[in-house]
Amino acid sequence: MKSPSPTYRGRLAPSPTGRLHVGHAHTFWIAAQRAAEHEGQLILRNEDLDPQRCRVEFAAAMLEDLRWLGIAWCEGPDCGGPFGPYSQSERRAHYLAAWKSLLERGLIYPCTCSRKDVAQAASAPNDSDDEPIYPGKCRSRSDAGNFQEPVGVNWRFRVPDGEAISFSDQHLGPQRYVAGHDFGDFVVWRRDDVPAYQFAVVADDYAMKISEVVRGADLLKSTARQLLLYRALGFHSPHFYHCALVGDEAGVRLAKRHDALSICRLRQNGYTPEQVRARTLQIG
Numbered sequence: 001m002k003s004p005s006p007t008y009r010g011r012l013a014p015s016p017t018g019r020l021h022v023g024h025a026h027t028f029w030i031a032a033q034r035a036a037e038h039e040g041q042l043i044l045r046n047e048d049l050d051p052q053r054c055r056v057e058f059a060a061a062m063l064e065d066l067r068w069l070g071i072a073w074c075e076g077p078d079c080g081g082p083f084g085p086y087s088q089s090e091r092r093a094h095y096l097a098a099w100k101s102l103l104e105r106g107l108i109y110p111c112t113c114s115r116k117d118v119a120q121a122a123s124a125p126n127d128s129d130d131e132p133i134y135p136g137k138c139r140s141r142s143d144a145g146n147f148q149e150p151v152g153v154n155w156r157f158r159v160p161d162g163e164a165i166s167f168s169d170q171h172l173g174p175q176r177y178v179a180g181h182d183f184g185d186f187v188v189w190r191r192d193d194v195p196a197y198q199f200a201v202v203a204d205d206y207a208m209k210i211s212e213v214v215r216g217a218d219l220l221k222s223t224a225r226q227l228l229l230y231r232a233l234g235f236h237s238p239h240f241y242h243c244a245l246v247g248d249e250a251g252v253r254l255a256k257r258h259d260a261l262s263i264c265r266l267r268q269n270g271y272t273p274e275q276v277r278a279r280t281l282q283i284g
C-alpha cells in the first residue's frame with residue numbers, strides 16, 4: 001500500500017469514437033484503483049478532438065458505461081471543476097498557446113509532405129501501431145515564422161536525433177527509446193486543423209495538474225515523444241503507469257468493433273459490473 005498522497009491526480013480519458021469494451025474497462029478500473037489507493041482525485045476528460053471520428057452520442061454512452069462499472073470522478077464534462085473545460089473540443093486556446101510556444105522556440109516546422117510521400121521515403125515502421133519515421137524533407141524549411149496560425153499544413157516536432165529517452169514506468173519498469181531511431185519527427189498539429197493526440201494530452205495533463213497517467217501499453221512509445229514535448233514546453237512531467245492490453249479469445253487486440261465485448265452488450269446480456277471488472281482483471 002502506497003502512502004497517501006494528497007496531490008495524486010489521475011485521469012480517465014476516453015474517446016467517444018465507439019462503445020467502450022472490456023479493454024477500456026480494464027484500464028479505467030485500474031486508473032480508478034490507483035487514485036483510490038493514493039487517496040487522490042480522479043478526473044474525466046472527454047477526448048473528442050477528431051470531428052471525423054467522435055460522436056456526441058458515444059460521449060454520453062461512455063459516461064454511462066463508466067458509472068455502471070462503478071467508477072466515480074470528481075471533475076469532468078458532466079460535473080465541471082477548476083481545470084475545465086473537460087472536453088478537448090473546447091480547449092483549443094490551450095493547444096494554440098502550446099503550439100505558439102514550440103514555434104517561438106524553433107522546435108516545430110511546417111510540413112507539406114503527403115502521407116504517401118512519407119510512407120514511400122521512410123523505412124518501414126518498427127511496429128504495427130506506429131507511424132513511419134519521417135525522412136526529414138521539410139526539416140530545413142525556414143518559413144515557420146510566416147505562420148500566425150497552424151492551419152493548412154502538418155506541424156512536426158524536431159526530435160533530438162540519437163538521444164535516448166528513458167523513463168521508469170510505474171507498472172512495467174525501465175523503458176528506453178532512441179529519438180530518430182525508434183520514432184522520428186512527429187506531427188503535433190494536423191493539416192486538417194486538429195491538434196495531434198500526443199500533443200493535446202501533454203497540454204491537458206499539464207494544465208489539469210495530472211500527477212500520474214494510467215493508460216494502455218500501446219502508448220509506451222508515445223510516452224517517449226510526450227516526454228520530449230514536456231521538456232520542450234518547460235512542463236514538469238507526470239508519472240506513467242501503462243497497463244497490459246486486453247485481447248479477445250484469439251489474443252487479438254480489442255478494438256471498438258468487438259461489439260460482443262462492449263460493456264453495453266455485456267450489460268444487456270446480464271453481466272454485473274463486478275463480473276465485467278473481474279473478467280478484465282483476470283487478464284492481467
Ligand SMILES: [Zn+2]
Nearest residue numbers: 111112113138
Ligand atoms: Zn514534409
